[in-house]
Amino acid sequence: MEKTALILTDFLREEQGKTGLNKAVIGLSGGIDSAVVCALCVRALGAENVHTFCLPYKTSHPASEAHARLCAETFGAHYQVIEITKQIDAYFDAVDPAASALRRGNKMARERMTILYDHSAKLGGLVIGTSNKTELLLGYGTQHGDMASALNPIGDLYKTQIFELAKYLKIPEPIINKAPSADLWDGQSDETDLGYTYARIDELLAELIEQRVSERALKAKFEPVFVNKIIALVKKSQFKRRLPLIAKLSARTIDREFRYPRDWGV
């Protein structure tokens, strides 16, 4: 994990440095992923350059804010709480009081995104992503919400690897030990939502993605229902991991023939 931490801090320092902006803007949920990202950013950029925001809704668990605060205090990052209840309620009261919990949750995630991007403009910084490889693969995130960022240091680490990295980075125990939750509604739990534990999901994903084991071979080893469900989630969420499709007309369509590195001229 020492090498991983070193590579990720170099990644943050170098890719941030190329943009000429030196501040990191992070949404702290009180969970382990954003805590790990906060710790990495403090290592890479110095605590004075790390601005964290806790953005609770009225139903957010009080422990979430307490853990977000604990994380920011532990690593010495700037910390601010901005409630999003008013604008979320104003929207749904006016437009659709019967909206589902999922729609409300997505709206909250996108509201948080706009606040983080607003602060990145105010502070001269970049929004640092907190989506891990497991949730990116399963599509367990909101497109243009928590999935939006300029740089993501942890997107190639499975959730189970995040736990290891969290221990190495000395993330406070209460944050490591609690059950992972998106906290979009009361009592929500990732593992209940997904129907399986992260340990099992990651074991399957490691074979499916890293080893490219065939579906047939996976079904000999894991429960077929489980394999079907995970593969379906990965396929169904492919669009979330890609840029919007551009209808091809010219000889040099953006990203098809017009290919430049992201670090072009920086």
Next chain:
Amino acid sequence: MKIALAQVYPTLGNLAANYALLEKEILAARQNGARLIIFPELALTGYLLKDQVYDLLPLAREYLAKLTELSKGINLLFGSIEEQNSRAYNAAFYLSDGELIHTHRKVYLPTYGMFDEKRYFSAGSQFQTFASVLGPTAILICEDAWHFSSAYLAASAGAENVVIISSSPYRAGIAKQWQNINRSIAENLAVNVFYCNRAGVEDGVTFWGGSAVYTNDGELLGGAAELKSETLFLDLPENREARQQSVFVRDERPEVVLKELSRIWQSVL
């Protein structure tokens, strides 16, 4: 003889900045009494160029001329892009005392996984041996070294030194794979291996460093740090014994390889 391996961090697509970086390293190496300084693959341009390959070819030619001037009083090996007969190559240049002595064009262009080199480059087709300050020498560029036949051909042509330059991205297990490749080339073919990789980050990809020199008995002479820029200065010992005792040098029968390979290839067809 003192040599330098410059494990540098070039800026992607910024040839002026990279020329300044190379110049600084070359002057320091000369001051330190090094006879030869080696830079990584695409050290003048950066690695993940994509469409910038075409944009930067004319500029790369200008900087090659400037580096040739800079090679007065030292020997210099570095990677860049090259235009030849309207084709683009991933190339390595050996310059000596103001003259371009040798060009190697990468033969094996990785186009799998994260690599897309065939999209931008044409492939070279030769592993030539040339006289460098080290003695008979051949150059391999990164993926070339992953095909054992490349080093075998170079050694068969009399190379006693194999310089391998790379822009090798970090991923789990990569350092060990390279160490095995470099050591086995050195040990099996009784050649000195000079491995020069780069450092730095491009588009989220980290280059892992770990440049190293193996002497012709397969022993590690010295290595640079992983994951950061460093210039490694080493004194290269003379080891005639390893070559005299090498069964490859003494007993290898290239005519058998040629005959058998031709028979095998015919039967495959």
